[in-house]
Amino acid sequence: MPTEPANPTRSASPATERRRVLFVDDDTAFLDTVTELMSELSGGTWEILTARNASEAFQILQQRPVDLVVLDVEMQAIDGVQVLSLLNRSHPQLQKAVLTGYATENYRAACLAQGAELFLEKPSTPEGWASVHAALQQLLDFPPERGFRGVLRKVGLTEILQMECLGRSSSVLEVTAGALTGRIYVEEGQIVHAELGEHTGEAAFQRILALPGGQFVVHPLGQVPARTIRNSWEFLLMEAARVQDELRAELAGAVEERAGQPTSSVAGPEPVPAAPGQPAVGAVPEPAVPDQAPGPAHAPSLGAGVSGGTGTPEPSAGPVSGVEEAPPPPASAVVICDDQGRLLYEWQCPDHAAWINLLEFVSQKARRLAPAEEFGGFDRLEVFEESARCVILLRPGFAAGFVFGSESLVPSGRATGSARLRENPGAWAEWLRQRSREPGVVLRVIRFPDRTVVSDLDARDFSTAWLDHLGRAILDTYEVLQAHHMRPLRLRWRYERVTVDCARRDTGAVLMLFSHTAGRVDPAPVAATLESFRTAPSVE
Structure with missing residues (x-):
């Protein structure tokens, strides 16, 4: 930048x-x-x-x-x-x-x-x-960057079969778990045959979908060995879901006996239960400093960690209370997933599915939010709540979520303001010009629900359509966070070269403060401006 x-x-x-x-x-x-x-x-x-x-x-x-x-x-x-x-x-x-x-x-x-x-x-x-x-x-x-596949893609056997059948594909889905290998044959969108060991037909199909772990590969369809399945694929998937629990324990024992060790689940391994009096595998005591993610030996290192690129905790940017910033509290929850959506490590976070969904959303939105040639690679999203802070990191091969504090992931309603109240863009533009510029902030922009955009600088070098796109994406993020029972007061999108701090009013207006990521920005004035914008009565 x-x-x-x-x-x-x-x-x-x-x-x-x-x-x-x-x-x-x-x-x-x-x-x-x-x-x-x-x-x-x-x-x-x-x-x-x-x-x-x-x-x-x-x-x-x-x-x-x-x-x-x-x-x-x-x-x-x-x-x-x-x-x-x-x-x-x-x-x-x-x-x-x-x-x-x-x-x-x-x-x-x-x-x-x-x-x-x-x-x-x-x-x-x-x-x-x-x-x-x-x-x-x-x-x-504003299309997504070419080559972007997202950080999380949790694809299970059921999803693969749905895609193959909906697309009327002809293919062979080969699944390997330990020494067991099963195959499901799809012809023009219909499942016509399945085999696993001595089992064929629907019995084999149900056992393949109940396998506790392994890998799968989709091959082009050649000759079908036999036609042992007549029911529709929709019925087969529903029936397989019903009988999976009955077969899973039986198949888990077979996989371990033949392979000598348990395998990772296709849809993500479950945490290893703790022995009496012992912590769960990979579990560690509650971290006091978020410089390094707790986790098992095979979990990826977070490098600079949550605090910053130097390993030294950055100045806290917590909630505003008289504009004073307190040091971050100890982490109260940690989730780490690999780039296939498999759970590598969790600590005090029982709702894995919700976190994976949230991490996947951020992975998509972050790379579509801003041009890579201007902003650089995405680093993290920080979500500031009343008494908690959530940090979502994206790294090559994995994503991680951290919660600091105690009020995240609790039931919350939508903002209570009047979403239909029309703001006065001209008055807000004057409000920006009269407010002292926060040290380190180079541009301040407000995007309104009617797609009007105002700034405290001459914005001739900017695309109004892009600023509108950015503001809408930030609004979408608020909606998804609230759907995951978070109550965000403000957000911080950190990229390699640019940081965007933002807050939303109940009316849907969004204030965005742009600064250099490499430069030192005092978080207190930034937080104070965002809080003033968020809570101020309508400006006439």
Whole structure:
């Protein structure tokens, strides 16, 4: 980051390129309408594809590249949230948005957590359709970095089979656990045969999905040895889920006996239970200083750790209380996962699934939030609550979450302010100009729900569309954190060269303070400004 933040617009793709957009909705009349309207609004720069269900959508994605998928939530057979989860794993590069008539807060949080970049309500006016088109065009203008696959991709056998069947693929799923090797044969989206040792057909299929660990590989389908399965793949998966518990103990003993040692679970190993009077494997006493993550010997080292690049704890940036900053409390929870979503280590964090979901969301959002050539690589997200602080680190090969304090992960409602109250951008711009600049901060920006952006500097070197994109992504992060029962007062996104401190008002307005990561920034004035913005009455 230079003396003034560099122009981030060159990360955007030209809007004049012809883009391919896939709309997925079980309402055929709606698909006809959206095809006509979006073709007109895009001026012919969009190629519109449509699918009436998930199966058709996956077939299209197999046949041709697509720039953006726009999904409904309420669909028959498999809903939009489930489709998002599958797309998140099978097509991590693909931009995803939700366009629905069921715009509830629960759906919104669930879709954002599953990888949706936008959650929009189906419009009923020409102005509403123009707004939807503008929002989707902005997504197309700011695609994710090429080659990014995300930090966490927790793909289990069930998810792989769903993707293969929905896409009407023909393949062989080979699963190895110790000395046991099983195969599931899929032909044009239907499971036709399975074999594991002396078992074949549905008995073998159920045992393969119940294996306690191992690896899997997907091969092209050759000749099918036999056709021993007639039921639909949906029925098979439901039945396998029912009988898994009965088979798991039996198969775990077989795997250990033949392999000589237990293997890691495909969907993530469970923690090893503690012996009486002894700590669990990998467990350590509560850490007093977060310079090094506690964990088993095979867990990756965190290097600089939570505190900073030098190993010396940075000045705390905790909650504001008379603008005084207290040292961080001891860690109260730790989670470390590898880049496949497998749990490497946890300490006092029983809800593993929620943490993996949160880490996956941050891994996606962080790399789409800012241009790498300007901001550098992503380092961490810090979440400041009333009496707690959460730190999420992303590193090559693994991700980690730490909680300091005692009030994270507790039930909380949404912000209680009036989300429809219109702020006065001009008055807030004046508020910024009159407030003394925090030492080390080079730019201050407020993004409003109507997509207006104001700054205390001449923003000619900045793309308003990019600042709007950044503010919306920060709002999405607040929504997902609240869905995971956190109550964030402010956030800090730290990159290699740029740090963005931010806070949200109940109205949806977001204040973003940009500073040099390498420079020393006093956290107290930054925290005070964010708190003043968050709690101030509406500025007239």
